[in-house]
Amino acid sequence: MIQARDVSKEYVDGDGTRVRVLDGMSLDVAEGEFVAVVGSSGSGKSTLLHLLGGLDVDYRGELAVGGVKLRGMGDKALARFRNAHVGFVFQSFHLIPNLSAVENVLLPSHFGAAPADARKRAEALLERVGLGAKKDRAPVRLSGGERQRVAIARALFNQPKLLLCDEPTGNLDAATGSGVISLFQELHKEGLTLLCVTHEERMSAAAGRVLRLKDGRLVEERAGSQVAAGGAP
Ligand SMILES: Nc1ncnc2c1ncn2[C@@H]1O[C@H](COP(=O)(O)OP(=O)(O)OP(=O)(O)O)[C@@H](O)[C@H]1O
Ligand SMILES: [Mg+2]
Numbered sequence: 001m002i003q004a005r006d007v008s009k010e011y012v013d014g015d016g017t018r019v020r021v022l023d024g025m026s027l028d029v030a031e032g033e034f035v036a037v038v039g040s041s042g043s044g045k046s047t048l049l050h051l052l053g054g055l056d057v058d059y060r061g062e063l064a065v066g067g068v069k070l071r072g073m074g075d076k077a078l079a080r081f082r083n084a085h086v087g088f089v090f091q092s093f094h095l096i097p098n099l100s101a102v103e104n105v106l107l108p109s110h111f112g113a114a115p116a117d118a119r120k121r122a123e124a125l126l127e128r129v130g131l132g133a134k135k136d137r138a139p140v141r142l143s144g145g146e147r148q149r150v151a152i153a154r155a156l157f158n159q160p161k162l163l164l165c166d167e168p169t170g171n172l173d174a175a176t177g178s179g180v181i182s183l184f185q186e187l188h189k190e191g192l193t194l195l196c197v198t199h200e201e202r203m204s205a206a207a208g209r210v211l212r213l214k215d216g217r218l219v220e221e222r223a224g225s226q227v228a229a230g231g232a233p
Pocket of ligand 1: 011012013019021039040041042043044045046047048
């Protein structure tokens, strides 16, 4: 699902100095894997997700996601790629405040041709994440965990094969975060590939494999064959 080869990424600071965040990083994620990525603040985790999601095209090395080589794709092709292959979930939900839950889930249908059954599908997704009864609520009238579940439903709208998550439980209390982790475990069992940046122990325990981003590269923190106590089967 993901192949990254020798990927390097530098930012240019305000004063013109170049800061290398990723340094010859490689990554292979098979279809259906649930991988957690950990690492200290500033180690480049969000940078990595932006590259994998085709949101940042300024890098060296090779990236392929879902069999699509990202190098050399134009803006339109990248937008199509994102729409077809990738769902994003962020720490801060990124919901549109003046739209209801179901309208937020429907947002991806506004890019490209909306399927005729779009609203039904959006409602079904909200049912799926346990929010069927609250589909017409605005985000301000939802709890943090509920907002994140709306964001997850929206990320799933285009039926992506890959979900990229950036600290999806970072703004949630422990109990609410557990709900999101269980939802990810269910989605993983249904075959979705998940790459989750997290500081949450229980999230990494639920993942099949844990990678640490350190000095610009990914190193295995826990290999796929082991299953942590209380982790996913
Ligand atoms: N647009 C930018 N311009 C310059 N430097 C940047 C830019 N974005 C990120 N950086 C720097 O790159 C490094 C990696 O940032 P990144 O956001 O990927 O870290 P992170 O691992 O996600 O951290 P956190 O856990 O705090 O979210 C940091 O040192 C950051 O200051
Ligand atoms: Mg980050």
